[in-house]
Amino acid sequence: MTKYISILFLLFITGNISVFAQVKKDEFLVLADTVKGKEINPLAPARAAFLSAIVPGLGQAYNKKYWKIPIVYGAIGTSVYFYFDNNKKYHQFRDAYKMRLSGQDDEFKGQYSDATLINAQRTFQRNRDLSLLISFGLYALNIIDANVDAHLMQFNVNNNLSFRPEIYPNEINYKQNVGVTLNYSF
Template identity: 65%
Template sequence: MNKIISIGILFFVLGSTSVFAQAKNDDVLIAKDTLKSNNIDPLTPAKAAFYSAILPGLGQAYNKKYWKIPIVYGAIGTSLYFYLDSNKKYHQYRDAYKRRLEGYSDDDYTYLDDSRLIAGQKFYQRNRDLSALFVVAFYALNIIDANVDAALLQFNVDENLSVRPVVYPNDVTLRTNVGLTFNYNF
């Protein structure tokens, strides 16, 4: 009976040390396998969109995509330039037509008849309205770009998940095959 108790105590001591050793090894494995988690801020896209709404390009600066700022200002600035230019020419044609209706013939467009003045007004009015639409569209696109870019910055994209082109030989025909492979490494 004494031997049985001694053997039981021996197994208990050996078993408990192996359990503690196993727990110690599990902690090491967990620490080694665990990826560093990035802190995800759900308000980051909203902040970027708000900054871009306040000042175009500020959301891109917030996302640290500085190369997009000249594109934003180029698109909005070009559209705004064409809006202002078309608006000025529209008013020139309209004022010339109004003066001609009042009986004056001393305008800058004496070489144009009334129908050409009306056609010029319609042309520049249409261009002015389209340019205003482009200004608003590029402004909205600026806000959407900042929002989407800030949301995409929070995704973890690493080498474990990739789609790559692959060139490999066919075993039967010995010709090279081209394709895409989807790789996911654990």
Template identity: 60%
Template structure:
């Protein structure tokens, strides 16, 4: 019973969140109503994707989603930090191994044998490559987010189309039922 009530409350909040987020616009005269279809610009998603490709976060600024810009730079900056750190450690292990092959034993890793130096190189090289892929993934995700967000902004969301949760009692068993209603008015 608690599960059904919590699901019902969740669906009620979910259904009403869209209603509360909508802004009421004043009635538009019939002459301007025909111009409403011209407000859709098919190049807006392409512009947003291009801006994000040129400078990460610029597409989010173009879409006026400023709160996403720190997320983009945080994700890319963190993965770039790990790339640089793993690259530095990889080069330290590689240089120590090269010096070991030349006969020097006065490096920072004198307590490690050759097999440990090779294993350290492989470990940090793998992590460096993985960090580079994650950085590239966040860059591509930034572009896709700007493109999709620009496309979704253009959708007309009004009260004629709504999905609302409904909680109603079952007539036979008197148990509470949870459901969704889809309303579309022409």
């Protein structure tokens, strides 16, 4: 009987203890940022993406990455050029095939067979559609690049944070060992 009383007493004592692991405070932790000595604009990535969506390359100019603007226009311009070139050739072969079906002389004048004209139409139509998809993809890549670049400008990259691989000889057999060192100094 005393055994049961001692167990109940122990449970009674330990069951009434209130334990608080964390206390909620109404304070906010504010840290000063040290990115190039200027204040961070949290809306800069959204603005850069918006500007690039309006005019390709404008987001790169907003981020002051002027060297990317010719790459953006070169990539989008090349894909648009191939779109119009393939579209022109598609219509050229399509019109020639239509003229041939109506019994008129086409610009190729028997140089190509009907099957060749149909195959050329399909090829240039596929290339035209692919060029259009690539144009839209490069346009989206332009927007993504401006957004990501604006995000990365906000990271603190200085000499206090370094990552460098090291190759050093083993002192026993003098074979090369490879290691990685991550240093962070306050």
